[in-house]
Amino acid sequence: MLKYVIRRLLQMIPVVIGATFILFCLVFALPGDPTAGRCGDRPCPPAYVAAFRAEYHLDKPLLVQYGLYLGRLLHGDLGVNFYGNTVVSELAARYPVTLRLAFIAVLVEIFVGIAAGVIAGVRHGGFLDYLILVSSLVVISIPIFVIGSLAQLVFGMKLGWFPVTAGDGSWSQLVLPGFVLGALSVAYVARLTRANLIDNQHADYVRTAKAKGLSGFRIVTIHTLRNSLIPVITFIGYDFGSLMGGAIVTEQIFNINGIGNFIFRSINQRDGVSVVGAVTCLVLVYLLANLLVDLLYGVLDPRISHD
Amino acid sequence: MTEPHDSSLAKDALGSSGATALGAVLEDDLSGIDATTGGPVVGTKPRSLWSDAWYDLRRDPLFWISAVLIVVFILMALFPGLFTNKDPRQCDLSVARHIPSPAHWFGTDIQGCDVYARTIYGARSSILVGILATLGTAIIGSAVGLIAGFRGGWLDTLLSRTGDIFYAIPLLLGGIIILYTFPNQVGTPYIVVVLKVVAALAILGWPSIARLMRSSVLQVMPHDYIQAAKALGAKPGRIILSHVLPNAMAPVMVVSTINLGSYIAIEATLSYLGIGLQEPAISWGVSISDASGLGYVRSAPFMLLFPSLFLSLAVLAFIFLGEASQNAFDPKRH
């Protein structure tokens, strides 16, 4: 297991370096003025441009620039925006709300998605299966900002079941946004769970479990599900990326003062340092989430970690 | 990033495997005899993969629904004038935010523009971005995958790891960074704005196709006839054309079709966020963005509803088509 953990950590390093290098190149190294669009709607004042160029060592060779940039990143320095605030402090003030929102969304994904997948898988070929399959495709097809706006309109305004906005970011206010954020992934999780469950139902070890005299319920819940969930867990980790993209939209719709809303506002205020810094931070969080899922994968599947 | 994920991601990219139509699900179950029980080997009629798939597709209602929708949307993108004689840019502030009426079927928006006309004309951006981005990823991905699979060795390692790195950047987040780095000016031509979005999606989206291509190459490479062809001095191009592409075609097409749907959704999301297409471009994302202010959702929900409906239907059509063809090409069913 330890060997597995170390191997995974080592494999992570080139990906982090590569991903940050790509982001760095996109922002600083490509032709064009890196200070364009960083000072609101006006061009940046010369003093700011000079300070910016010095801060990012833009007169040094590319690789040196990148090295210095990576060093700052590792120290948790995501830059100072035009308003004089560090991006890290802006994010620090906002991350608890976003974390709560993501937490609800992942819970929805896990419980609703897996339950729907299991029902469809067990009723393979039945009406419920068909219903879940088609409705999951429909949910996958509706972009999140449409789902969000519709949910707000129907459940918030027309029916009044949930608060229309979630300005405070308390748990109760975040329920509806959490469901919206999780909706797309719920559909994927349900489909993936179903497909794996059906594949596994024909596995040899299921035949053995039947021959052992186990009940159908125990075979599904203990033997088949455990095997079927391994890829689902991996998916949930990978899906963290789209979850964070979705958070930008969801927080905007429900006026939640989290990291997503900060990014959205920064885009509209043309505060480039904040946009790039916050998005870079999310990419790093995403990579970290993937690492955690990789490790969890090792725990769940002994064939991976015990060799 | 390594083996265990690839399988699940492939499934994910394929919208997860599994039959959709009720009949198909049943057939799926029946064909499992040999593998599951060691039971009787039932004689099957030899049919080619493509004719077999077409046989199944024709019987799948999902396929027909999506095919009709796609044809309608493509017509809408090419000839919006067929669907409306109103000019989407001819707006009259005095009739702003009117509810649907015989004069304005879908009502009017904040500027007093006809929502129906804007929705019809909005199809062009989405379809254009979707098709071009899919072509872009297919071309880059296929080229990289073919080279990686054929040449092998360090080049394969380099290309595959590079793909992993691009794969590690979530599409929407990467799209925000790229489009933010290359902002549009007021006078930027429409096609350049569209191409920027396409480029962003292609730059971030190619690795999924490259993986598929590479694995298709690796699948056929060990076969004796390929080795024999190589030994006889056949050019790589010939081997690719006659052996690799026919094999890789079906999965690449399925994944591309599903991707096309997601690219349309992502383009709309970027436009909604204010960094994809922007005014004066007409697009569903822009319309929805305009209509989704809290006050407007309350007072004029039709402004939101109609472009949302069209956008969702367009995405749905491509995802349905991908799903249907995936079922049809699924080797487990034959």
Next chain:
Amino acid sequence: MPRKSTRLDLAPIDGKLLEVTDLHVEFRTRDGVAKAINGVNFSLSPSETLAILGESGSGKSVTAQAIMGILDSPPAFVTGGQVKYCGVDLLTMPEKDMRRVRGDHISMIFQDALSSLNPVFPVGWQIAEMFRIHRGMNRSDAQEQAVRLMERVRIPAARERAGNYPHQFSGGMRQRIMIAMAIALDPRVLIADEPTTALDVTVQAQIMTLLKELQEESGMGLILITHDLGVVADVADDIAVMYCGRFVEHCDVHRLYANPAHPYTVGLIDSIPRLDQKGEQLFAIGGLPPSLTHLPTGCSFNPRCRFATEECRVAGAPPFIEVEDGRFAACYHTEEVLNRERV
């Protein structure tokens, strides 16, 4: 689920554990109906070893799974016959009771132990599950029993290895674990479906010896399913030869080897390489088994049979009758086969 701590009360009647009568199974597929089992009859007594021999697709595994009641249905349907265990028909038994028969009274081991064991649970846990489900034991007692069973099937360092996962064992050790799991509750019948096919020859012999020893200790009836005559020659009492879902011959090992009564058995025995005939070409049965969706009229073997006459093609399937004392065969030309010219 309710934990039953006692065994379902069933005892052998007239010295017979298992009596299978006129069993029929078919697979309904979109390509047609495949008649996998077409009237199988046999019985099994305590301590008896019956080998069921046949090519893949002959229906031997389907027979075993039909007895256990673990066929995938659909597509498989039992369309006729009885499987009486201790006088009770398993085919009509409520599923709730049937579950208590499986594993406890009749258990089964499979060909590929790697795929037949659950990859994500330790082997000790999988063996212990038998005690927890059928005997209502707690986790630690059941685990203790599992370790004892692993010792009984001679897995070295059983206590330490009980926490290992299936993929960490060799093929032979994995099959021992399957066996330990199957004999956990002292079943009266053990069905072994190709238990040694996936193993090396030396390991094959060890596993067969182990099965034989366990049978001598417990007096269970053993059904050995195989396509390999050599594997069962030393351990089986009786051999039943299956072809296209029917028993074509059933008798004791010695007579079957010495002089087969069915042309198909003749072919099987002639195709075994023999040391005393080194250098000669191996015999092979001509042709291929027919598709089960389109069985030939008459005797299913007639297209490949050198004894076949018009009768074999037009009359119904030959009846499975006693041709000598305690010897059954289904052939219109048994006499001719028994008295054929030897090669």
